[in-house]
Amino acid sequence: MASTVLKLEGIEKSFGGVRALKGVDLEIGAGEIHCLAGENGSGKSTLIKVISGVHEPDAGWIEIGGRRFTQLSPIEAISLGVQVIYQDFSVFPNLTVMENLALNMELMDKRAFMNYRRARSIASRAVAQIGFDVDLDERVENLSVADRQLIAISRALLQNSKLIIMDEPTSALTKKEVKSLFSLIKELQSRGISILFVSHKLDEVFEISERYTILRSGENVAKGSTTELDHRAFAFHMTGREFSAESYRPAGPRGEPILSVRGVSLRGCYSGISFDLAPGEILGITGLLGSGRTELVETLFGITQPDSGTIEVRGLPAKIRSVKDAIRKGLGYVPSDRLTEGLFLPQAIDRNAVIAVLDRLSNGFGFLRRKAVAETTLRWIRELSIATKDPSLPVRTLSGGNQQKVVLARWLANDLSVLILNGPTMGVDIGSKYDIHALMRKLASEGLAIIIVSDDLPEVLACASRIIVMREGAFVRELDPASTTESVLGELSTGVA
Amino acid sequence: MITARRFFARSEPWVLAAIVILSLLIQARSGQFFTGNNLVDLARAFIVPGLLSIGCMMVIVSGGIDVSFTAVAALAMYITDKILLQSGYEGNVILAYAMSAGFGLLMGALNGFLIAFLRLPTLVVTLGTGSLFTGLMFGAFSASASDVPPAIVAHGKETLFTAVNSDLGLSSNMPSQILILVGMLFLAFLLLRYTMLGRGIYAIGGDEAAAERAGFNVRAIKMFLYCLVGVLAGITGISRISMMAYADPSTFQGMELTVIAAVVLGGTRVTGGLGTLTGTILGIALMMILANSLILIGIPTYWSRAFTGAVIIIGTGVTAHQIASTHRSQRDLKKT
Known part of the structure; x- marks a missing residue:
């Protein structure tokens, strides 16, 4: 691996006696598309929140861009180039595309006043990065789900991101939209941006990612290169259950059609x-x-x-x-x-x-x-x-x-x-x-x-x-x-x- | 860029059209609508609900609701009035405004604390505090209609100009309190449009979790908002008693519903996130014309209440329908 963008070691986190993460490791290289997989409740979301600074880990350390932290604030995470694209995209449906793109940046700069000219230039710059053609004055609630996601992505890119975490990015998209999202992800990769792709969908993991980390009940259960992973192993690591491979033989019709x-x-x-x-x-x-x-x-x-x-x-x-x-x-x-x-x-x-x-x-x-x-x-x-x-x-x-x-x-x-x-x-x-x-x-x-x-x-x-x-x-x-x-x-x- | 589609999807043009049609109708039937004294009377009736609607609109935009602001206005002005009377205060009215605004701030801060820090539902909190403040006023202070200090009486007599209707031999004075309304509207406009705080109010109303993640201090914004509503209510209280020249503790009773209805009629989305000052002003104006001018064409007062009710149902119904249809079209979008 050329260089490491993010490295976690021995991350532990408990909530009121429930151990959500029991010493998790994760390593992502520069320009790598890494998949974080696990079933619901496996600790994926908690881990994302630790990386983005929302949760402070109880133990372990985080290394971003060569600097080591035992705890991280959301602002620090962003300034180190870590961006999260949440499942709901975290947009304001009632505001215009322009404000949605510019507000986070303005808040990062601790602005007290809103300057619409500056906001427009930030927004135009944001959409230009990925060639996203959208009316900046349209309210976000009038846009399709895929367009909202593009807004979240262009907003994330504004912050000079080195690592973009996408939480279940395909759950509300059609097949065609998933395809264009994937080509966008590849495009980002070619600019040297690493992607942490969080999913439990097998096919997507195989299609898009190069390396994977699978969590189960807050522990690492497998990691490696995606090409060495097959369907059965993936299902086993995710669930901890061995699924019988025997194919199903339907009993066939019985009697008259109902x-x-x-x-x-x-x-x-x-x-x-x-x-x-x-x-x-x-x-x-x-x-x-x-x-x-x-x-x-x-x-x-x-x-x-x-x-x-x-x-x-x-x-x-x-x-x-x-x-x-x-x-x-x-x-x-x-x-x-x-x-x-x-x-x-x-x-x-x-x-x-x-x-x-x-x-x-x-x-x-x-x-x-x-x-x-x-x-x-x-x-x-x-x-x-x-x-x-x-x-x-x-x-x-x-x-x-x-x-x-x-x-x-x-x-x-x-x-x-x-x-x-x-x-x-x-x-x-x-x-x-x-x-x-x-x-x-x-x-x-x-x-x-x-x-x-x-x-x-x-x-x-x-x-x-x-x-x-x-x-x-x-x-x-x-x-x-x-x-x-x-x-x-x-x-x-x-x-x- | 405002396209025709966006323009007509808004409520303001429709409310404005309703106002124009209604006033032309009243003018045609009575010939008395566009007379100086009627317009001044309307402006006079506009001041108090107008002042109250500013804070009310902001709270609804943030996704909350406040039904306690009339109780805050009444208690703040009543305590101020009593203190000034007992101390035999003879000075400037500004102190009265400042004191009342201060009491309003304290009461608003209680709402803000319960809502922003204890995360209690806004309707329940303000129903409770509203009842508490009214109860305190009539119980602890055994409030009844009372005189006002000379400063407030004098303030009430300040007149910008007088409009005389020679046909009917009537004249109406434009009260100076209209300047307070104009000033507050201007400040509210600047706040909502050009400060991050104001944009934060909209952001919270759109998606509170997203606002938190974006870096807005959601608690502080909410705390500020409910305090501001309290301050505005306190100021309104003094404006009201100065125009009436006596302090009636029940003068605001029931007004909260009219104000909330006017705000919603003016296009403020009940579920939060959308709303403009222009729409709010137009909503109040329409309600005031219905309440005050229908009598000019011989419609009795009790009928004007029925009309007001009908307009609220139609107006809010249209808004609700618009929301429902946007949601429907989004669902269709997702399906295809």
Whole structure:
């Protein structure tokens, strides 16, 4: 390694008796793209805060640019060239692009007055560094997520950065935006800036980083060069669990189809889609964003009505006019954006879990039977191994994977025949992903019919018993996962060979 | 650069349009709106809510809410009035303003301490302190309508000019307190636009965590803000009793809701981050015209209250709708 930008040794940090970091080491070279990986709660965020001076370590030392510190203030960290780009980008949505770019710099210079001419010149300089074309007078709330991130990046570059820490930078971006972010990261690297890329997404780690450090429960568990890392080792280091590599053999359909879709169309969304689904099957629907995959399953769940075509449930024509109709016919749906569409975040876990079955859990007067609620909740917490001490805690307190399980519990509590999962493992960590996949297989083997909508091709290949590819609203092909590959699916969904 | 889209996405042009239409309507029906004495009467009615709205707007911009400022104004002016009366003070009114502002500062500092340092919710804190201050005034000080010291009486009689309506034989005096309002508006403008402190108020209202990370001293800014509201309330208290020539402890009761409504009507975003002084002034102006001038076209006073209510619902409804639609379009953006 040519020279070291940042070196941490033996960093320890406790919060009220909880040891978040138990002697962590980290070393990043100049112009290196380094990945810091770990599941939720592994200590990644705490470590970032130690580097950026927000938390003072209890033990250990930090070396930046050849100087050694046992503690660091946020201002010192910034002046040494360390910048953090937070997951929420830390922008002011109500202020203009210009102010967002200039305010931090002005505060660093301890200015008491606002000079708009100076602010404009700072802002123009900031966006020019990465050739970012944006209206400086636009309010940031009117910009896309990707543009907000570019604002955060250009703002960070203003401070003569030597190391930019990006905390889960791709979590809200589309694939295309991720691509351009990656080329920007490479461009920064060519200017000699080091990047600490914090992620738990395997593919990204492989694609972008050169070296990696993996944390688990506040300890270093692995580090090295990314080229020497493979999927299995990565998953093992992240979770500390050995995942069986045996590929899943779906049980296949049992008996008559429970759901038959015949030529349904919805103008502007999808057209002429037909398929059958039998108990025990897992049907994978894949396609790019905008392929109509989400709109299709929303129709099945009664959120939208098709213009033409028929849907049959258990061989009888079914009119699904509303979500209530869909639930009555035994259909369940877990939306992709579980945070905004599926859960009441501030409400307790048990309340969220039973919300779809309140009718069954209440007595003749419409009052809830507390005991029945508690029993149902406990049963599903155990069955789905939701990691919580107390079901009366708000759902917000759970990790992404566990939140997803609560949504599942809600539907499983209702006697279901068809479960539709849209992006079932989007944004959850590897361990939870594995658990959710295992759960889907178990449910299918018990006779549930499952539809998964996902653009995570390895996931579709690993779980589905049949795969439907959609492109621009049209049915492209039905495939058997045993005889197809990721690249075939990719070609079919993009239409590019 | 102000594009047409940005111009019409703001509330100010719409409130201004409503004011123009309403005043033309009243003028056409009565012929009395654009008369010197009516305009002076309006300006006179404008002073007190105008002064109160400055601090109120800043607090809402910072993402908080203050419902105690009328109680602060009442108690600050009442204590000042009693002390000056009992000591037989004969001097300048500036002392009265300074004392009242000082008491306002202390009360604002209590709000600020509870909000900035103990991080309690602003609505709960100010409901509590507002009730506390009112209770102290009527309980501990057993307040009732009272005389005011000669300095304040004299201050109330200062007139900039007199507008005479020869048709009706009415005349109205423009009180000198309007200068205090103009001065405060100017200072508030400079503060909000050209100081980092003022930009910090907006920044906190946009994203408090981001403001902290950027290096704003969030606690200090909040402390300053609630103290400032207290000072402005104290000053308003003296302006009010000088114009009335007696100190009525219940003179501000209920005014906080009118002021908050006018501020929101003027385009200040209820959830914080956005708001202008221009919009606030226009919001107050519209409310004052509704409250004071509808009588010119023969609409009884109780109807003007109903109109005021309707305007608040429509005005804030439009703002809320705008917020909802921006959020919706952002969600759509994310989806595609």
